[in-house]
Amino acid sequence: MRGESEVLAVQRLSVSLSGRRILDEVDFALHGGEFCGLIGANGSGKTTLLRTILGFVTPTSGRVVIDGGHRLAQIGYVPQKIVLDPAIPMRTRDLVGLGLDGHRLGLPLARRARRRLVDAMLEAVGATSFAEQRVGELSGGEQQRALIAHALIRRPRLLLLDEPLANLDIKSIATTVSLLRRLALEYRMTVLLSTHDMNPLLPAMDRIVYLANGRAATGRTEDVVRGEVLSRLFGEHVDVIRVHGRILVIAAGAGNGASADLERHPDHVVQVP
Amino acid sequence: MTRVSLLLSALFEPGWNSSEPVLTAVVIGGGAAVVSGVVGVLTVMRGQSFAGHALADVSSAGGAAAFLLGLNPLLGFLLMGVIAAAGMESFAAHRIRERDLATGVVLGAGLGLSALLLYLDVTSKSTTGAAITVMFGSMFAMPPSVVPLALAVGGSALLAIALLYRPLLLSSLDPALARVRGVPVRLIGLCHLLVVAFAVALSAVTVGAILSTALLIGPAAAALRIAGRPGGAMLLAAVIGVAATWGGILIAYDSYDWTGGHGWPVSFCIVTIIFLAYLAAGCPARGKVRAAARPGKAGVQAAGRG
Ligand SMILES: Nc1ncnc2c1ncn2[C@@H]1O[C@H](COP(=O)(O)OP(=O)(O)O)[C@@H](O)[C@H]1O
Ligand SMILES: [Mg+2]
Numbered sequence: 001m002r003g004e005s006e007v008l009a010v011q012r013l014s015v016s017l018s019g020r021r022i023l024d025e026v027d028f029a030l031h032g033g034e035f036c037g038l039i040g041a042n043g044s045g046k047t048t049l050l051r052t053i054l055g056f057v058t059p060t061s062g063r064v065v066i067d068g069g070h071r072l073a074q075i076g077y078v079p080q081k082i083v084l085d086p087a088i089p090m091r092t093r094d095l096v097g098l099g100l101d102g103h104r105l106g107l108p109l110a111r112r113a114r115r116r117l118v119d120a121m122l123e124a125v126g127a128t129s130f131a132e133q134r135v136g137e138l139s140g141g142e143q144q145r146a147l148i149a150h151a152l153i154r155r156p157r158l159l160l161l162d163e164p165l166a167n168l169d170i171k172s173i174a175t176t177v178s179l180l181r182r183l184a185l186e187y188r189m190t191v192l193l194s195t196h197d198m199n200p201l202l203p204a205m206d207r208i209v210y211l212a213n214g215r216a217a218t219g220r221t222e223d224v225v226r227g228e229v230l231s232r233l234f235g236e237h238v239d240v241i242r243v244h245g246r247i248l249v250i251a252a253g254a255g256n257g258a259s260a261d262l263e264r265h266p267d268h269v270v271q272v273p
Numbered sequence: 274m275t276r277v278s279l280l281l282s283a284l285f286e287p288g289w290n291s292s293e294p295v296l297t298a299v300v301i302g303g304g305a306a307v308v309s310g311v312v313g314v315l316t317v318m319r320g321q322s323f324a325g326h327a328l329a330d331v332s333s334a335g336g337a338a339a340f341l342l343g344l345n346p347l348l349g350f351l352l353m354g355v356i357a358a359a360g361m362e363s364f365a366a367h368r369i370r371e372r373d374l375a376t377g378v379v380l381g382a383g384l385g386l387s388a389l390l391l392y393l394d395v396t397s398k399s400t401t402g403a404a405i406t407v408m409f410g411s412m413f414a415m416p417p418s419v420v421p422l423a424l425a426v427g428g429s430a431l432l433a434i435a436l437l438y439r440p441l442l443l444s445s446l447d448p449a450l451a452r453v454r455g456v457p458v459r460l461i462g463l464c465h466l467l468v469v470a471f472a473v474a475l476s477a478v479t480v481g482a483i484l485s486t487a488l489l490i491g492p493a494a495a496a497l498r499i500a501g502r503p504g505g506a507m508l509l510a511a512v513i514g515v516a517a518t519w520g521g522i523l524i525a526y527d528s529y530d531w532t533g534g535h536g537w538p539v540s541f542c543i544v545t546i547i548f549l550a551y552l553a554a555g556c557p558a559r560g561k562v563r564a565a566a567r568p569g570k571a572g573v574q575a576a577g578r579g
């Protein structure tokens with residue numbers, strides 16, 4: 001995979017919001033087909049980083065380079081929270097169709113080619129069974145698949161997903177991760193997925209961007225998830241333990257303000273007093 | 274039996290279709306109902322009923338000004354509505370949360386202006402009719418000169434909706450999704466408000482500024498309870514609106530006979546029919562929600578497709 005061209009380059013990116021520095025010189029690059037986890041506690045800046053990559057937030061310094069230049073044409077995006085009103089008469093099929101041509105002017109024509117594309121996309125994410133259902137009536141996992149189909153139907157080179165695993169049950173988490181892994185391979189697409197717990201991503205993820213204190217540790221998963229790297233990032237001593245295919249990060253808390261520390265750690269970090 | 278004969282006598286009421294004011298009412302009222310129905314579905318879907326209502330109320334200041342200056346009333350409603358729409362959009366700045374606030378501020382200022390202009394209308398023209406006409410409409414007193422402008426306003430509103438159909442739908446579903454697809458979300462929001470201003474100005478000359486909300490929101494809300502697709506809801510809302518308007522005109526025209534000469538206001542008849550349509554639309558929707566909640570529905574659909 002290293003041989004593939006660079007799809008996304010985030011270069012010494014710093015972002016301040018309302019005068020507060022949220023991201024500090026974040027620097028990493030993703031290549032074609034790579035599956036990258038964006039890991040960090042709540043408030044660590046995951047959404048801000050994704051929105052900066054999309055061009056919705058202007059960085060204070062540094063820049064984002066998308067392969068080919070045309071940013072939005074190359075990116076599919078699944079936002080963090082989306083409230084779909086059950087009273088809105090739009091079906092899963094309509095949502096996916098709008099991913100294809102929602103920006104176009106004029107009334108949609110019922111072309112057979114468009115229908116075939118939408119059908120194929122629904123099939124690819126396993127959404128055929130609820131294609132005719134209103135989007136507001138879908139379960140969390142179904143809505144996630146509908147949004148992924150919406151984002152993928154134009155075959156973007158880069159797919160950004162903001163906490164797609166939050167609010168899903170354990171089984172849906174596993175199916176969503178394996179679905180995304182399969183689609184990434186099939187479409188030779190780069191995936192950047194944010195989550196506050198890296199464990200469900202371990203089978204799929206080959207790269208990691210780990211955010212804490214505004215800074216990022218980035219690289220191949222096995223190079224980043226190591227005691228000395230994370231200790232430097234957190235600014236306190238932590239140990240990384242692998243048990244039963246899961247990773248636990250043990251923070252042997254300094255004793256002062258342990259509860260405050262818990263707040264700023266992701267889910268897989270265990271605080272030992 | 275009496276009801277049927279009432280309807281027949283209404284239909285064949287001598288002069289009902291040859292009288293020019295009634296014909297004007299039928300044409301403009303029907304057109305306003307079509308535009309309001311179509312635009313209203315988007316307004317309800319975007320959760321902007323309050324903005325629609327505010328635009329309607331504020332446009333009354335324009336209607337009052339037109340009355341004062343002896344201009345085409347539609348032009349007055351239209352200009353004021355457009356100014357108010359632009360004002361709301363620019364005050365709303367970037368935050369969704371501030372939208373209701375901006376709407377409320379513009380609404381307050383607009384109604385204040387309306388109070389002044391209506392006062393001037395009443396004092397300078399020494400008629401008390403102005404306030405009633407502007408606020409509650411006077412369907413049978415529309416000058417036929419309104420027709421060409423009304424057709425132009427209605428036609429351009431429908432054209433704009435057809436042109437912006439998909440960006441409007443996508444941005445009402447979720448602004449972030451629309452932005453990623455390259456939709457200029459704020460510009461689309463402004464266009465929507467302008468189209469709402471067009472729609473409410475049209476209905477303001479028929480049922481009055483205050484009641485044009487009913488024509489905008491009522492048929493759309495009823496249609497959204499029944500229809501399965503946005504396009505279908507627009508069509509249905511237009512049909513409900515036209516049926517209510519024409520039905521209301523018929524009843525009001527007829528009521529001159531049974532009330533001994535003064536008759537019922539058309540606006541009252543139209544709005545009452547819309548309200549009844551909304552109540553009637555509630556029943557099938559509740560049934561549909563139950564059906565959707567039944568387990569195994571998705572399975573049945575999947576089996577049927579496979
Ligand atoms: N518009 C904003 N203005 C000021 N601060 C913000 C803004 N948006 C987010 N923040 C702050 O930036 C930090 C990172 O937020 P966010 O990127 O949403 O984190 P995450 O997605 O990892 O939970 C948080 O502390 C949040 O309070
Ligand atoms: Mg977030």
